[in-house]
Amino acid sequence: MAYYVGVDLGATNIRSVVADGDGTIIGAADDGTPQGPTGIAVTEAVLGVVREACEAAGVDPERANAAGIGAIGPLDLAEGTVEDPANLPDTIDRIPLTGPISKLLDTERVFLHNDTVAGVIGERFHSERNPDDMVYLTISSGIGAGVCVDGNVLAGWDGNAGEVGHLTLDPEGKITCGCGHDGHWEGYCSGNNIPDYAEYLAEVEGVETALPLGEPDFSAVDVFEHAADDAFAAHVVDRLGHWNAMGVANIVHSFAPLVIYVGGAVALNNPEQVLGPIRERMDEMVMTNVPEIRLTTLGDDVVVKGALASAMTGGTGDRTRL
Ligand SMILES: [Zn+2]
Numbered sequence: 001m002a003y004y005v006g007v008d009l010g011a012t013n014i015r016s017v018v019a020d021g022d023g024t025i026i027g028a029a030d031d032g033t034p035q036g037p038t039g040i041a042v043t044e045a046v047l048g049v050v051r052e053a054c055e056a057a058g059v060d061p062e063r064a065n066a067a068g069i070g071a072i073g074p075l076d077l078a079e080g081t082v083e084d085p086a087n088l089p090d091t092i093d094r095i096p097l098t099g100p101i102s103k104l105l106d107t108e109r110v111f112l113h114n115d116t117v118a119g120v121i122g123e124r125f126h127s128e129r130n131p132d133d134m135v136y137l138t139i140s141s142g143i144g145a146g147v148c149v150d151g152n153v154l155a156g157w158d159g160n161a162g163e164v165g166h167l168t169l170d171p172e173g174k175i176t177c178g179c180g181h182d183g184h185w186e187g188y189c190s191g192n193n194i195p196d197y198a199e200y201l202a203e204v205e206g207v208e209t210a211l212p213l214g215e216p217d218f219s220a221v222d223v224f225e226h227a228a229d230d231a232f233a234a235h236v237v238d239r240l241g242h243w244n245a246m247g248v249a250n251i252v253h254s255f256a257p258l259v260i261y262v263g264g265a266v267a268l269n270n271p272e273q274v275l276g277p278i279r280e281r282m283d284e285m286v287m288t289n290v291p292e293i294r295l296t297t298l299g300d301d302v303v304v305k306g307a308l309a310s311a312m313t314g315g316t317g318d319r320t321r322l
Contacts, residue, residue, distance in 0.1 A: 003059050005067035005105060006308030009033070009046055009097070010115065011087035011141070015304045016049045018057035018064070023312055027057025035088065039081075039095035042088075046097065047104055066109035068310030069097055070118025070303040073144075075159035080112055086178065087141065111315035113146075113155070115303045116162055120146030121153060121317035122298055122306025123261045130319045135257045135291075136302070137164070139244070139274060140264030142178075143186040146306075147255050153316055165190065169246050175200060185247040189240050191266045194220035198236045207232045224270045241277025248278050248293070249285040256288060263296035271295045 002021035008014070011033060018027040029052035034041045054061045076083045080098025102110045113121065119136035127134070132151040138144055143165030147154045154161040165186030166179055173182025175197060178190075188197045195218050202213050209232035212218045226233035248260065267274045275293055282290045296302050306317070313321045 002065045003057070003063055004308055004311040005050060005053070005064045005101075006304045006306075006311060007046060007050060007067065007069040007071075007101070008115065008118070008304035008307055009042070009069065009071040009082070009095075010303070011072050011085070014046055014049045016046075016053035017304055017308055018053045018059055019308055019312070023308070025308075027053045027055070027059065029053040029056055033088070036091045039092045042092060042095045043097065043100050047100055050101065050104060061104050062106035064105040064107060066107055066111070066311040066314075067101055067105055068111045068113070068118065068121075068307035068312075068315070069101065070113050070115040070307040070310075071095075071097060073114040073160060073163070075112065075114055077112060077155065077157075077159035080110070109311070109314075111307075111310045112159070113153075113307070113310060113315070114144070114159055114162070116144040116146040117153060117155060117159075118146065118306035118310060119261075119263060119296075119302045120148050120306070121310045121313075121315070122302050122308075123296065124148055124153075124317035125309035125313065125319060126298060126305065127259075130317075131258050133256060133258050135251055135255060135260045136296070136306075137248070137251065137260055137262045138264035139189060139191075139262065139266040141190060141192045143190050143247070143264075145251060147251075147257075148317070149255050149257075151316075151318065164247060164251060167247060167250055169243055169250075185243060188243045189247070189266075191220045191264075194223055194236070194240065194266075197239075198223055198233075201236060201239065202232065207235075209233065220266060221269070224273055227273060237273050238277065240274075241281070244274065245278045245281035245285055249282065252282075252286050252291060253288060257291045259292045259294060261294050261296045263298070263302050267295065268299060
């Protein structure tokens, strides 16, 4: 019997699943992501969660045939590590993954991807048509994409292809992104940045609103919740739709996907308010074929299921390679 392991290393949580040769999940485990003191502590926690998932499955770790990992970035693929992760404290500089997991599972077949690349592998594997040309886009605390073109899942030499959240959309660069550069898509539309963007708009446009602007607990959730009965909140949602459509149009022109699956908490919690405005604007923004734009069917499991699909298909999500 073959066994496969999938791992999702996020900034907040670590998850792992173990599946049998058919891909049926027979064990799972999760834990919080340590916020320090070092990257080694994160590696140890990942190994702990993988061991626990194996235990839940009743499988010795060294019997696993292959593993896939979907991790926060940025990655160093040659080293099999995460380097200076943007969304973890500064003391965490390097998180070794491929080597330690390879050792634990006693297999060289360990595939490391950034989380959105794992996402596109998962969508491809689980999609009815197993399409060769598709994108997985996450709109969450950050924004990023996993891209498959002509059947090739794009990684880039360092594993960081698809960082579309850092496409410059606003040439005037009115908002500074978390990465330190101005005018990036993510700086306006990620869950972490929507409140700041709303406050910026309120300041320059001087409007009345019921949104708790400036309050410490003001969040993206408030903006979407108030959009039905607060004209300013509706205006913010409309502006977000404008930037999101622009970002998606750039993706369409760059990669010509048949379908774009959208996931991440912002999209999953507000599917109509996020996807509707993108779909509406595609015809006016895109000069080539307009792809289908769908909500992910894998929900919060998209990264861990993608990591598992990667383990089963040699890092591709191509079901014909099972
Ligand atoms: Zn940026």
